[in-house]
Amino acid sequence: xxxxxxFYLIKQGMKxxxxxxxxxxxxxxxxxxxxxxxxxxxxxxxxxxxxxxxxEEGVGVTVFFNEGLxxxxxQELGKKIEKRDEVMHITFVSAEEAWEEYQQxxxxxxxxxxxxxxxxxxLANSAHYEIFLKSVEKQDSLVDYLTSLEGxxxxxxxxxxxxxxxxxxxxxxYVSVAIIIILLAVAIFLIxxxxxxxxxxxxxxxxxxKLIGATDIFVRAPFVIEGAVIGLxxxxxxxxxxxxxxxxxxxxxxxxxxxxxxxxxxxxxxxRYLLPVSLAIGLGVGLFGSLTTIRKHLRV
Amino acid sequence: MIHLENxxxxxxxxxxxxxxxxxxxxxxxxxxxVGDSGSGKSTLIKLLLKELEPTDGEIVVNRTHLKSLKKKExxxxxxxxxxxxxxxxxxxxxxxxxxxxxxxRVIETSTKKIxxxxxxxxxxxxLAGKYRSYPKxxxxxxxxxxxxxxxxxxxxxxxxxxEPTGNLDPxxxxxxMKLLEEVNRRGxxxxxxxxxxxxxxxxxxxxxxxxxxxxxxxxxxxxxxxEN
Ligand SMILES: Nc1ncnc2c1ncn2[C@@H]1O[C@H](COP(=O)(O)OP(=O)(O)O)[C@@H](O)[C@H]1O
Ligand SMILES: [Mg+2]
Numbered sequence: 060x061x062x063x064x065x066f067y068l069i070k071q072g073m074k075x076x077x078x079x080x081x082x083x084x085x086x087x088x089x090x091x092x093x094x095x096x097x098x099x100x101x102x103x104x105x106x107x108x109x110x111x112x113x114x115e116e117g118v119g120v121t122v123f124f125n126e127g128l129x130x131x132x133x134q135e136l137g138k139k140i141e142k143r144d145e146v147m148h149i150t151f152v153s154a155e156e157a158w159e160e161y162q163q164x165x166x167x168x169x170x171x172x173x174x175x176x177x178x179x180x181x182l183a184n185s186a187h188y189e190i191f192l193k194s195v196e197k198q199d200s201l202v203d204y205l206t207s208l209e210g211x212x213x214x215x216x217x218x219x220x221x222x223x224x225x226x227x228x229x230x231x232x233y234v235s236v237a238i239i240i241i242l243l244a245v246a247i248f249l250i251x252x253x254x255x256x257x258x259x260x261x262x263x264x265x266x267x268x269k270l271i272g273a274t275d276i277f278v279r280a281p282f283v284i285e286g287a288v289i290g291l292x293x294x295x296x297x298x299x300x301x302x303x304x305x306x307x308x309x310x311x312x313x314x315x316x317x318x319x320x321x322x323x324x325x326x327x328x329x330x331r332y333l334l335p336v337s338l339a340i341g342l343g344v345g346l347f348g349s350l351t352t353i354r355k356h357l358r359v
Numbered sequence: 360m361i362h363l364e365n366x367x368x369x370x371x372x373x374x375x376x377x378x379x380x381x382x383x384x385x386x387x388x389x390x391x392x393v394g395d396s397g398s399g400k401s402t403l404i405k406l407l408l409k410e411l412e413p414t415d416g417e418i419v420v421n422r423t424h425l426k427s428l429k430k431k432e433x434x435x436x437x438x439x440x441x442x443x444x445x446x447x448x449x450x451x452x453x454x455x456x457x458x459x460x461x462x463x464r465v466i467e468t469s470t471k472k473i474x475x476x477x478x479x480x481x482x483x484x485x486l487a488g489k490y491r492s493y494p495k496x497x498x499x500x501x502x503x504x505x506x507x508x509x510x511x512x513x514x515x516x517x518x519x520x521x522e523p524t525g526n527l528d529p530x531x532x533x534x535x536m537k538l539l540e541e542v543n544r545r546g547x548x549x550x551x552x553x554x555x556x557x558x559x560x561x562x563x564x565x566x567x568x569x570x571x572x573x574x575x576x577x578x579x580x581x582x583x584x585x586e587n
Contacts, residue, residue, distance in 0.1 A: 275431075
């Protein structure tokens with residue numbers, strides 16, 4: 060195909076959109092709402108998963124032992140814990156190691172202060188297992204099990220947001236997916252309608268084109284382009300909005316909920332996937348809407 | 360150029376609009392097709408363009424057997440045929456230049472050639488000064504000349520005209536017919552369906568007369584038959 064022909068066809072596609080402003084705008088608006096919601100949902104889920112992952116990478120559970128528990132009993136306990144499904148791996152931290160670590164963290168600036176404890180480990184009783192979980196969701200059941208064990212004095216666990224959020228998160232996910240699917244269907248329907256009207260308006264022109272000897276591709280291309288452009292514009296608009304909003308929102312969140320010290324993903328991280336996926340959805344919906352309509356109304 | 364053998368077309372079963380006609384038109388001929396309204400003239404034109412499939416019979420146009428012509432091959436086949444109609448069928452939202460350029464766009468002519476061919480066509484039909492006008496700003500005669508330019512710009516070997524002067528006054532009708540004659544003189548085969556008795560009688564061309572779907576007369580240098 061000639062470049063000039065391609066330009067001509069693109070121009071005709073744009074003309075279709077312009078001539079058919081109301082329908083085109085309705086289609087673009089629906090598409091925009093759909094991708095905006097998708098982007099919102101995607102950003103939330105991605106960040107949430109990121110936060111959970113960060114939490115999971117930290118120590119999930121720490122187990123302290125009863126005073127005077129022998130080394131072999133401690134080893135016995137360790138074997139039991141290791142066998143649990145929830146556990147990825149466990150590490151033993153002796154009292155000495157615990158003290159070392161503590162010093163590193165709290166007496167870093169003034170090591171001389173720690174010297175006072177030199178031969179008298181203040182954490183003599185703090186030998187423990189650090190248990191790394193496969194996933195935070197399994198924390199509760201493991202903690203229950205650990206507390207029930209003989210010889211366990213205390214079980215520490217970081218109360219990550221995970222537990223409560225997972226249930227809520229699933230509802231949000233289902234509702235979002237449902238709304239997105241509905242909006243996608245509406246978008247396809249509206250794009251189909253837009254193209255139908257476009258074909259009706261151009262009926263005479265199409266008839267003349269066919270008599271002159273236009274190929275099917277030539278007749279159909281403007282409508283395919285129309286659908287694709289509507290889809291792409293409808294996904295580009297919400298992407299721009301999300302890009303701008305995203306930074307503002309995480310900045311706001313960081314200030315407002317600084318105590319939670321939540322760590323959000325930078326916008327570029329989100330857009331690495333959101334951008335191509337959204338554009339692909341937009342293009343896909345546009346093409347699907349126009350191609351099915353063309354099949355139905357433009358039999359050549 | 361055109362060869363029809365035993366061609367029949369029934370829109371409704373048992374009711375033939377064209378009922379077993381044989382017609383042979385050689386390259387370079389000028390043929391009038393006349394006949395009452397409803398005698399099957401437009402149907403004949405549609406059959407020649409493969410807009411319609413014959414119920415029966417063989418049609419060869421421009422050495423192409425229409426029966427074996429695949430759907431995909433129709434566009435290329437039609438590029439050798441120009442068509443004009445009684446109602447002009449111009450694109451109302453485009454000016455004269457664009458209407459003619461449109462025909463070239465459709466067959467993917469380069470922009471460079473379009474810029475050369477369209478003005479040449481416009482001066483042939485005598486509308487060089489009106490290339491920026493829109494159809495509604497033109498008289499019927501002018502609109503038909505634009506339609507003719509559009510039909511000719513792709514240099515067809517065959518020109519089909521279905522009552523091209525049906526909406527025109529005598530003066531404009533004559534001008535269109537003279538143009539068709541000029542096109543024919545330059546080598547294009549021309550087939551004109553018309554009701555214009557005066558012109559047919561004056562031009563002394565081959566005249567094919569149809570009635571109720573059959574050809575009732577076919578005369579070289581003929582005239583318009585009295586109908587009844
Ligand atoms: N699409 C159609 N469906 C059914 N009958 C048709 C159709 N087109 C034409 N006819 C009939 O076929 C006959 C020939 O029509 P047509 O070829 O248009 O005649 P003409 O052009 O000579 O006036 C007429 O009786 C007309 O009513
Ligand atoms: Mg007719």
